[in-house]
Amino acid sequence: MRSAADASPLRSARERDLERLVALFFVLLEYHAERSPRLALRGGAEAEEQVRRLLAAHLRDGDSRVLVWDEDGNILGLCIARVLRRPAIFAETERGEIEHLLVRESSRRRGIGQALAEAGLAWISERGIRRAEVQVAVENAAARAFWRALGFGAAMDVLERRL
DSSP states (O other), X not given: OOOGGGXXXXXXXXXXXXXXXXXXXXXXXXXXXXXXXXXXXXXXXXHHHHHHHHHHHHHHOTTEEEEEEEXXXXXXXXXXXXXXXXXXXXXXXXEEEEEEEEEOGGGOSSSHHHHHHHHHHHHHHHTTOOOEEOOOOXXXXXXXXXXXXXXXXXXXXXXXXXX
16 A cells, blocks of 8 residues: 555666566567667677666666556556766767657556656756656557657757668
8 A cells, every 4th residue: 555655656676576567678679670670689699687777777877777667566657767978079968868758558548658757857956957858659640649649859860771
């Protein structure tokens, strides 16, 4: 049972969440791979361990925040927000990034994604950073619409050429 102080299902992830985060992250990876072949996993037994190490590193990193939407021990969504740094030769040496955001399909359209995104952006802003980016595959129309509804707009075209 939640206390009044723990009433919100939105919280920072903890080390003990790692296995549930790994499972949810694979849902995210599969979702992306279905929309864009260039985001498909290479496969192999080592993929799970690599994801586990990646998420554990985010949980330890002071420049990352992993947020989850946890309803009674069931993690329905996650958001990974990061601070990215560049050399001092640039006028802007820090920017924020929402690296990953996912809400389980069965829990969408409830405001969970927006709450996670806004919490990630608030965490970035609390660090004095005034700009955040998100990368979205052109094939992912739903995600592009989601981020545009939150005020994100085009900043740079990334062009590719198959060789």
